Amino acid sequence: MKDFTFQNPVRVHFGQLSCDRLVEELKQYGNRVLMTYGGGSIKKIGLYDKVVNALRDAGMELYELPGIEPNPRVDSVRRGAALCKEHGIDVLLSVGGGSTLDCTKWIAASACVEHDAWDFFDYEKWSPVERALPIVDILTLSATGSEMDSGGVISNPASSDKRGRLSPLLFPKVSFLDPSLTYSVSSYQTACGSADILSHLMEVYFSTGDTMYMLDTFIEGMMRTVVRYAPVAMREPENYEARANLMWTSSWAINGLVGADKPQAWSCHPMEHELSAVYDITHGLGLAILSPRWLTYCMSDATLPKMAQFGRNVFGTSADLPVREQALSAIDALSHFLFDTLGLTSTLSALHIDDTHFASMAAKAVLPYAGNLPGFKPLTAADVEAIYRMCL
Amino acid sequence: MKDFTFQNPVRVHFGQLSCDRLVEELKQYGNRVLMTYGGGSIKKIGLYDKVVNALRDAGMELYELPGIEPNPRVDSVRRGAALCKEHGIDVLLSVGGGSTLDCTKWIAASACVEHDAWDFFDYEKWSPVERALPIVDILTLSATGSEMDSGGVISNPASSDKRGRLSPLLFPKVSFLDPSLTYSVSSYQTACGSADILSHLMEVYFSTGDTMYMLDTFIEGMMRTVVRYAPVAMREPENYEARANLMWTSSWAINGLVGADKPQAWSCHPMEHELSAVYDITHGLGLAILSPRWLTYCMSDATLPKMAQFGRNVFGTSADLPVREQALSAIDALSHFLFDTLGLTSTLSALHIDDTHFASMAAKAVLPYAGNLPGFKPLTAADVEAIYRMCL
Numbered sequence: 001m002k003d004f005t006f007q008n009p010v011r012v013h014f015g016q017l018s019c020d021r022l023v024e025e026l027k028q029y030g031n032r033v034l035m036t037y038g039g040g041s042i043k044k045i046g047l048y049d050k051v052v053n054a055l056r057d058a059g060m061e062l063y064e065l066p067g068i069e070p071n072p073r074v075d076s077v078r079r080g081a082a083l084c085k086e087h088g089i090d091v092l093l094s095v096g097g098g099s100t101l102d103c104t105k106w107i108a109a110s111a112c113v114e115h116d117a118w119d120f121f122d123y124e125k126w127s128p129v130e131r132a133l134p135i136v137d138i139l140t141l142s143a144t145g146s147e148m149d150s151g152g153v154i155s156n157p158a159s160s161d162k163r164g165r166l167s168p169l170l171f172p173k174v175s176f177l178d179p180s181l182t183y184s185v186s187s188y189q190t191a192c193g194s195a196d197i198l199s200h201l202m203e204v205y206f207s208t209g210d211t212m213y214m215l216d217t218f219i220e221g222m223m224r225t226v227v228r229y230a231p232v233a234m235r236e237p238e239n240y241e242a243r244a245n246l247m248w249t250s251s252w253a254i255n256g257l258v259g260a261d262k263p264q265a266w267s268c269h270p271m272e273h274e275l276s277a278v279y280d281i282t283h284g285l286g287l288a289i290l291s292p293r294w295l296t297y298c299m300s301d302a303t304l305p306k307m308a309q310f311g312r313n314v315f316g317t318s319a320d321l322p323v324r325e326q327a328l329s330a331i332d333a334l335s336h337f338l339f340d341t342l343g344l345t346s347t348l349s350a351l352h353i354d355d356t357h358f359a360s361m362a363a364k365a366v367l368p369y370a371g372n373l374p375g376f377k378p379l380t381a382a383d384v385e386a387i388y389r390m391c392l
Numbered sequence: 393m394k395d396f397t398f399q400n401p402v403r404v405h406f407g408q409l410s411c412d413r414l415v416e417e418l419k420q421y422g423n424r425v426l427m428t429y430g431g432g433s434i435k436k437i438g439l440y441d442k443v444v445n446a447l448r449d450a451g452m453e454l455y456e457l458p459g460i461e462p463n464p465r466v467d468s469v470r471r472g473a474a475l476c477k478e479h480g481i482d483v484l485l486s487v488g489g490g491s492t493l494d495c496t497k498w499i500a501a502s503a504c505v506e507h508d509a510w511d512f513f514d515y516e517k518w519s520p521v522e523r524a525l526p527i528v529d530i531l532t533l534s535a536t537g538s539e540m541d542s543g544g545v546i547s548n549p550a551s552s553d554k555r556g557r558l559s560p561l562l563f564p565k566v567s568f569l570d571p572s573l574t575y576s577v578s579s580y581q582t583a584c585g586s587a588d589i590l591s592h593l594m595e596v597y598f599s600t601g602d603t604m605y606m607l608d609t610f611i612e613g614m615m616r617t618v619v620r621y622a623p624v625a626m627r628e629p630e631n632y633e634a635r636a637n638l639m640w641t642s643s644w645a646i647n648g649l650v651g652a653d654k655p656q657a658w659s660c661h662p663m664e665h666e667l668s669a670v671y672d673i674t675h676g677l678g679l680a681i682l683s684p685r686w687l688t689y690c691m692s693d694a695t696l697p698k699m700a701q702f703g704r705n706v707f708g709t710s711a712d713l714p715v716r717e718q719a720l721s722a723i724d725a726l727s728h729f730l731f732d733t734l735g736l737t738s739t740l741s742a743l744h745i746d747d748t749h750f751a752s753m754a755a756k757a758v759l760p761y762a763g764n765l766p767g768f769k770p771l772t773a774a775d776v777e778a779i780y781r782m783c784l
Contacts, residue, residue: 001636003407008400014652015395213620214637214644217613225606244393245606252606260406 001212001261008255010148010171014248017138017178019054025174029134030090032061034083036104038068038096042140045184051095051138063087065107068096071155071162071276071283072103077117080107084133094137094172097193098144101137102152105170108132118156121163123368129167138176141185142246143193143284145200145254147175155277161364162277164269177251179243187234190246191342192284194230197250198223198338199287203266204259205310206295206376208302212261216309219258222249223314231341265374268294271384274361279353288338289348293390295331298377299324306376307331348391358388393604393653400647402540402563406640409530409570411446417566418452421526422482426475428457428496430488434532437576443487443530455479457499460488463547463554463668463675464495469509472499476525486529486564489585490536493529494544497562500524510548513555515760521559530568533577534638535585535676537592537646539567547669553756554669556661569643571635579626582638583734584676586622589642590615590730591679595658596651597702598687598768600694604653611650612705614641619706623733657766660686663776666753671745680730681740685782687723690769691716698768699723740783750780 013021026033033055042048055062065080083089084107094104110117112131119127139147146152150171153164185193205219225245232242252258271294272286295307304327311317311330315337321329339346348354362384366373373379379387405413418425425447434440447454457472475481476499486496502509504523511519531539538544542563545556577585597611617637624634644650663686664678687699696719703709703722707729710721731738740746754776758765765771771779 001633003405005403005405007403011397011399013395013397210633212637212640213633214614214617214641217616218610221609221613222606224609228605241393241602241605245604248604249606 001210002263004260006256006260008148008171008257010255011174012148012177012251013174014177015179017176017181019050022051022136022138022176023054023058023060025136026055026060026091026093027058029173031059032063032088032090033093034063034065034080034087034089034107035093035095036065036068036080036100036107037094038066038070038100040066041184042095045140045181047095047138047140047181051093061087063089068100068103069155070099071280072099072153074118074121074154074156076103077106077110077154080104081110081117084111089133092133092135094135095140097139097141098146101135101139101146101172102144102154104135104137105132105146105152106154108135109167109170117154120165121154121156121161129169132167132169135170135172136174136176137172138178138181139247140181141189141193142182142243142250143196145197145250147172147177148251148255153273160277162273164273175251177247179240179247180238182243182247183238185237187237187343189282190230190233190237191344192282192288193250194226194246194284194342195288195291195338195344196284197246197253198226199268199284199291200253201226201258202291203269204262204264206298206303206306207262208306208376209263215258215261218252220310220313222253222258223310225249227314227337234342263374265376267373267375267379270365270368270373271387274365275348275353278357278361279351281351281353285344288342288344289346289391290387292331292335292338293387295334297383297387297390299327300377303327303376348388355389355392358385362388393602394655396652398648398652400540400563400649402647403566404540404569404643405566406569409568409573411442414443414528414530414568415446415450415452417528418447418483418485419450421565423451424453424455424480424482425485426455426457426472426479426481426499427485427487428460428472428492428499429486430458430460430462430492432458433576434487437532437573439487439530439532439573443485453479455481460492460495461547462491463672464491464545466510466513466546466548468495469498469502469546472496473502473509476503481525484525484527486527487532489531489533490538493527493531493538493564494536494546496527496529497524497538497544498546500527501559501562509546512557513546513548513553521561524559524561527562527564528566528568529564530570530573531639532573533581533585534574534635534642535588537589537642539564539569540643540647545665552669554665556665567643569639571632571639572630574635574639575630577629579629579735581674582622582625582629583736584674584680585642586618586638586676586734587680587683587730587736588676589638589645590618591660591676591683592645593618593650594683595661596654596656598690598695598698599654599657600698600768601655607650607653610644612702614645614650615702615706617641619729626734655766657768659765659767659771662757662760662765663779666757667740667745670749670753671743673743673745677736680734680736681738681783682779684723684727684730685779687726689775689779689782691719692769695719695768740780747781747784750777754780
């Protein structure tokens, strides 16, 4: 296991949303708030009115940036940063899922610089993050873990790029996690969010190096939590226990703890970012389609034992088989969970995606890694293209 | 499950101790350091020289408080606070186990007030913690979890009191966790530390209310980690994997995460504090003797299912028995682990403790709870006395 530094400063209020506490937390940073949100689902569930009224009653000056996209675009970051500068915003309030929050994080950084927002993601410029406005969020979707991490992923449709980046300045100051705010999340989005959580866990779990047993028990526990509760939340959308377990798991899957001792070489996320950059598909769906094929492609003497362990400890597959058969059972169990239990589309063809862009997408996926994506099995552009083809 | 707030601001550097980083972290707070430590084991392992040389080379002004006791006494807190005031100390550096760190935390608070240190623990005064000096620590024992929590326990021999208290100001700023610094911990102290970790987990795990499945998987994973690695560390003291797993488990067992959704009504710790206050026995040993008896005393229709779950998920006991038999198997497995595998003394009589003080100790244990210790099974003074007797 490798040495690491762990610190996660986010204050999380878990449970019923208290508007008094929200106002109190925001007021630490000032009076001028930019509230960011997406397509309006927060209006349907009454959350918009509740928050706006609470802030107005408290005498806060409220500005709004609506319409943040599911794969948030750099144009939204630019619009948000312009609003912050124009109105001298003190604190950002993200109300929504991970896309809204990711966008808000980069608004927080972009509001403090003169250069264009994309300069943070341009590989040649890679402008440093030296300041950021404080961020408070109210989460309405369990998926990305953005509520407890320091990164955000932004798309640039002009260049078909989708890129993520971390900075300790981008941790939210405070995250409000109220599981009941996810009651209205559709069965399909619950499935996609759950696939996203599972993928975050798989990206760090599948490592060929020595890992810390204790952290592996946490990962396997969270994987079992997703396997246990995602179907419950899909079937009974107002099941608090299921929504709470998915929500807290989404945060701990990717807040720096469980991957700290591991190389942190992610594979499916870079591959998926190219898919959703070109086709604008739901991130979790893309990850679900890729994951079992990626594991199949990674099968080798070095990787089989961890796959077998995954099957036994997450899906309860039999230990009484040779390790190769155990690994195959594990991949079968994963596919069954994603495509049968969660009911997610299992192929790219079914999404009307063909191989037209596979070569260029594969080249882009490995670009930041000098052509060789490290990971459970290191992948060249040819490997990535082969995995895309397995998904057809 | 109950609503909760979670925030843990401690920065942990896990792995090989870097003196450069230590100096860098300390210098954030100033140049005048009070280094606190215990009986000198840090000199035997060369850690004292290494740290002192690094700080002197960096031009820092170093003061020392040696001799902090295993059950740290309020007199040590007073001596430390006086040194801080006398020398205008900027930052405290605790080098040792949880006792040294607990004492250091209360030195940090006492250095900022004019009143006596015990006023923080006197039930009638209960002086507020409004300021504290910053604390950095280098941990040399995996047990109390003080490196990632906000509390400390102090003994007052004059009144045979041993009391703990929390304050968010008492989180260490930075904890250095180097598993190799625990290589020299004796087999006996490794056993006692492991029993302490296991007890922290049991105190929150055993709850009759609804708990969050995901957090229970973390607790069970940490319990399995202790059961797996404590015997390895006792047998092979320089096994890094074992020492690392125990060390990170000690931190996460009691840093606010896994008990957040539960009532946090502890039972064995209040009972043990009376034992070690009167007889100055090792805290982990006292907990080991108490725990199986406490569970046996708690057996009821309401508590049996969680005990059975504990047996199945931690010790792999059979699920094919009635729940009462499963619970008994779980308690047997726990006793076997503590007294046979770890080799800890199993009775108070063997420590030459008789029932002379049981009545007054029991009365004191329930005193802060108005005579009724809440918990897995609420306990009156008579219940506590009965449990002490079961330990003879």
